[in-house]
Each structure stands twice: as C-alpha cells, then as structure tokens.
Amino acid sequence: MTGHDPRAIEIDTTKPHPARMYDWFLGGKDNYPVDEEMARQLLALDARGRDMARVNRAFMHRATRWLAENGVRQFLDIGSGIPTEPNLHQIAQGTAPDARIVYCDNDPIVLAHAAALLRSTPQGATEYIQADARKPEAILEEAGRVLDFDRPIALSLLALLHFLDDEDGAAELVDRLVERLAPGSYLVLSHTTGDFDPERAAEASAMYRARGMTLRLRSHAEFTTFFDGLELVEPGVSLSADWHPELGEVVEVPGDEPIPGYAGVARKP
Incomplete structure (x- = not known):
C-alpha cells in the first residue's frame, strides 16, 4: 500500500462520508451511526x-467482466470505496488472472480494510493508494509503480463524479486522467441523475450541502460530455441497469420507475 501507514489511521466519525453510507446501503458493517443516520x-x-447502490455495483461487475473479456489487463479504480466482495480485482482476475489493478480512495476507513483489496492472484497484482481524487498527478505517479501507462488501462470513476x-x-x-492513458484504454463512469425527479434530487443535494458535502446530479447531456473525444461502447450512455444486462449481475428492482443513474464505457482512440 502507498500513501499512508494504516496503523496511524484517524477516522472522523462526527460527520457522514459517502463511502461509508454506500457501505451501509450495501449491507456492510464498516460505517458509523452518523453514516446510518444520513442514509436513513x-x-x-x-x-x-x-437499490441504487446495488445497481451501481452490478454495473461495475458487468463492465469489468466485459473489459477483461475484451483484452484489458490493467485497471485503475478511483473512488474504490470500502471492499465489498466480489471486488473489481476479483472480477477482472477471474477472467484474466494476470490482470493488474490499482485502487484509490481518500476515506481512512477504506485504508483500514485495504488488505482485502490486495489479495491478488499470483500472476497478477493489486495495490491500494490513499489519495484524493482531486489530485490526479499524485495518483498517476503512484499508480505508475504498478501499471504501465504505455499500455491500455481501464480507468473507473464509479459513483464518484456526482460528489464533485x-x-x-x-x-x-x-x-487529465484520460490524457495520461494510452490509446486503446477505456473510461468507465457511473453517475446519479436528477432527470427523473428534479424536485426530489434538489432535496437530496440540499441535504448533502447542509453537511458540508457536494451532490451534483447531472443530466444525461451533462454526463455524456465526460466522454467527449472518446468512442462510446454500445449501447452508449444508458441507465446503469441497461448496460449489457446479458453479462449477468442484474438487480431486480420492484416498480416501473427507473433507478436514476447513468453509466457508460468508452475507448480512447
């Protein structure tokens, strides 16, 4: 692991953190009362x-499997969150045992559990970086110790950009991150949206602001601009649940209302 000594972790339990709330939504135990309070x-x-958390997680599984089946052997996952099996490296190395994965997150509690992210196959490698996503240069420098940036890499920013x-x-x-990637690399994004219920979305954003956090729920058009200059993989930008459901890991959600999240995978030419 790079970035910090896990024995010197200081976790702020006085305010909620998105990674720990996500863990609570997924049924995990690595969260605190303040996280559960806001999640409720x-x-x-x-x-x-x-359901939103589970749908996003299922998209990650399908996208990672698709990438590994299509020859990608290096993965950089920024905003990895608290380990929840199967993790990205388990999906990737299940198809390609020689895959190399670097995780990055800024929540100290993720660092405390990062050993679960380092159980690589003998043929491959996994590494964890403790760093802020808003400091890409530091991430790229550390990731370069494990990944070869002259070869294709799948860059994942899953359920992260709506916090910026x-x-x-x-x-x-x-x-900046895509600029550093070699041709043939991929960008993998998922993002919550307010397109289907703007009023409820505005209330959620206000709830985050009241706690000193950002929740920027972008529209389909705004989200799609993140892929400018790249070649979107079919079906392009879609609802997260609708991206290649034939690959499995589809979450059955009651009702007809769509889960308000978009996803996409695009190749750098």
Whole structure:
C-alpha cells in the first residue's frame, strides 16, 4: 500500500462520508451511526437507496467482466470505496488472472480494510493508494509503480463524479486522467441523475450541502460530455441497469420507475 501507514489511521466519525453510507446501503458493517443516520434520511426521501447502490455495483461487475473479456489487463479504480466482495480485482482476475489493478480512495476507513483489496492472484497484482481524487498527478505517479501507462488501462470513476461540482474541476479531472492513458484504454463512469425527479434530487443535494458535502446530479447531456473525444461502447450512455444486462449481475428492482443513474464505457482512440 502507498500513501499512508494504516496503523496511524484517524477516522472522523462526527460527520457522514459517502463511502461509508454506500457501505451501509450495501449491507456492510464498516460505517458509523452518523453514516446510518444520513442514509436513513436519504431512504425517507427515496426508498430505493439500497437499490441504487446495488445497481451501481452490478454495473461495475458487468463492465469489468466485459473489459477483461475484451483484452484489458490493467485497471485503475478511483473512488474504490470500502471492499465489498466480489471486488473489481476479483472480477477482472477471474477472467484474466494476470490482470493488474490499482485502487484509490481518500476515506481512512477504506485504508483500514485495504488488505482485502490486495489479495491478488499470483500472476497478477493489486495495490491500494490513499489519495484524493482531486489530485490526479499524485495518483498517476503512484499508480505508475504498478501499471504501465504505455499500455491500455481501464480507468473507473464509479459513483464518484456526482460528489464533485463543476467548480471543483470534475471535467478537468477526467480530462487529465484520460490524457495520461494510452490509446486503446477505456473510461468507465457511473453517475446519479436528477432527470427523473428534479424536485426530489434538489432535496437530496440540499441535504448533502447542509453537511458540508457536494451532490451534483447531472443530466444525461451533462454526463455524456465526460466522454467527449472518446468512442462510446454500445449501447452508449444508458441507465446503469441497461448496460449489457446479458453479462449477468442484474438487480431486480420492484416498480416501473427507473433507478436514476447513468453509466457508460468508452475507448480512447
């Protein structure tokens, strides 16, 4: 692991953190009462909070499997979150045992459990970087110790960009990371949207702001701009649940209302 000594972890339990709330939605135990409190408030606003997390996780499984089956052997997952099996490296190495994976997150509790992310196959490798996604240069430098940036890499920013506002440089972050990737690399994104219920989305964003956090729910058009200059894999930008469901890991959600999240995978020419 790079970045910090896990024995010197300081976790702030006085305010919620998105990674720990995501863990709670997925049924994990690595969260605190403050995370559960806000997660339950979000559930009161939209009872499908757990379904949203599960649908996003299932998309990650399908996209990673598709990439490995299509020859990708290097993965950089920024905003990896608390380990929840199967993790990205388990999916990738299940298809390609020689795959090399680097995870990155900024929540100290992820560092505390990062050993679960380092159980690589003998043929491959996994590494964890403790770093802020808004500091791409530091991430690229550390990731370069494990990954060969002269060869294709799958860059994943899953359920991350909606925590970065435009003023925080969300587009610039994606551009800088993609710029460093070799031709034939892929960008994998998922993002929550307010397209289907703007009023409820605005309430959720206000809830985050009240706790000093950002929730920027972008439209289909706004999300699609992150892929500018890249070649979208069919079916292009779609609802997360609709991206290659034939690959398995599809979450059955009750009701007809769509889970409000977009996803896409695109190749760098």
